[in-house]
Amino acid sequence: MGSSPSPAAQTVLVCALIGTAQMTWGVTVPVLPLYLSSYGMAVGLLGTVVAAFAVGRVIANVPAGLALRRLPPRRYLWSVMLALSAVTALTGLAHSAPALLAIRLVAGLFGGAAVTVGFALLIAGAPPGRRGAALATATVVQMSAGAAGSVLGGAIVGVIGPAWTFPVAALPALACLLWDAARPATLYWSAPVGRPAPRSPGAPAAMASGRHLRFFGDVGRLTGQGYTGGLLVALCAVSFATFLVRFAGEQGLIPVLAYDSGGLTPFTLGLATAAGTLVSLGAMPLIGRSVDRGARNILLIPAGIAGAVALLALPLLRVPAGFGAAIVLYSLATSVIGVLPGVVAGDAYPAEATGAVIGLTRTAGDIGAAVGPVGVFAVAALAGYPAAGALLAALFLVAAAWLAVAIRPTTGRQYHGDRLEPALVHARSTSAGT
Secondary structure, three states: OOOOOOHHHHHHHHHHHHHHHHHHHHOOOOOHHHHHHHOOOOHHHHHHHHHHHHHHHHHHHHHHHHHOOOOOHHHHHHHHHHHHHHHHHHHHHOOOHHHHHHHHHHHHHHHHHHHHHHHHHHHHHOOHHHHHHHHHHHHHHHHHHHHHHHHHHHHHHHHHOHHHHHHHHHHHHHHHHHHHHHOOOHHHHOOOOOOOOOOOOOOOHHHHOOOOOOOOOOOOOOOOOOOOOHHHHHHHHHHHHHHHHHHHHHHHHHHHHHHHOOOOOHHHHHHHHHHHHHHHHHHHHHHHHHHHOOOOHHHHHHHHHHHHHHHHHHHHOOOHHHHHHHHHHHHHHHHHHHHHHHHHHHHHOOHHHHHHHHHHHHHHHHHHHHHHHHHHHHHHHHHOHHHHHHHHHHHHHHHHHHHHHHOOOOOOOOEEOOEEOHHHHHHHHHHHOO
8 A cells, every 4th residue: 555645635536536436427428318329219318317327326325324334434435436437337338228227327326325425534534624625625626527527528429439438437536546546545544434432431421412313223423512403404405405506507597598598609608607617616725714714604695695696697687798797606606505514514413424414415415406407497487487597596595594594503602603613623523533
């Protein structure tokens, strides 16, 4: 085993494992329609194929997070990543609709497990004072991987054909595993995500007591001191809303509005989307540092308002520059909202519960991603695009406000106004073993 790199490099490695796991399906998205056509399958099957993958993710998230409490983290994630790479590479051998649906379902299972486990380790393993930076890095890597995946998929499909694109999509994930083999992320592989050790007779009662929330028979303690299960519900609500808005908005409503009323072309829409990504990437270091200094609602509330304003405005804008500016504002708001829930979860819950918490929140998000496009376009058909935009805006704002209320103090010991007390963060992380 090679020597361990710096903590920052280890964080980038874990983020890269998450990003390349997501690339395995990001690369294949532009390829699937061509693949279906090349083997005589109806292009209309595409929706079912995508849904099969999403169903696999929903099924896998919570069990994958629970299993993290019992399995060695490094071997567990390696096994899942290798299985995901193998299934992705073999997708090109599925020449019938049933085979393709089955293999995409399995890919969804392993893909959901890989991302859930990766995020759980990232949150549990990052030092408490660096969680904001770690989640900001994950956001940067995810955005970069998503952009690179689209470019890679579009570039190679015309050169080697649709079927061979799937093995290529698995190569970045394998490269990250080789990176870990040479320079392992030991900080994260030793994260205390297993079962907590039995309390010694002299241990303070407060460290072993607390409310309990159980699901699937065995989750253990999920609530930290000063919190209730309502925080977990709020985190799930934010995940549901942000996934729904992203899938229904970015991949549905926004492109339709851009061409229908926003005055954009495919090229200028691409430029606006790229501008939003660049602004978000540029803001991530500042956001990460602010979060690590204790900022919570001072970021969460303005981001919720900004995202809602952008979503409300998009159906009403008729000037291309204004439409593009709304896309940039929306992109930045969703990026800020994306960083905070993981940091809050890491502060609030003991490390051994991280896998279960992330599994639940990602399941809520995947459900939002599945129902969002259908629901939003149904509203648009019944009441028009402004009503659809208002629905997305309301969901986004309500979820942000819900989380803002949930992280307020319930005992007066965790938060002073908007900022987390550093001493109490240290005490909480020590009690969790981080």
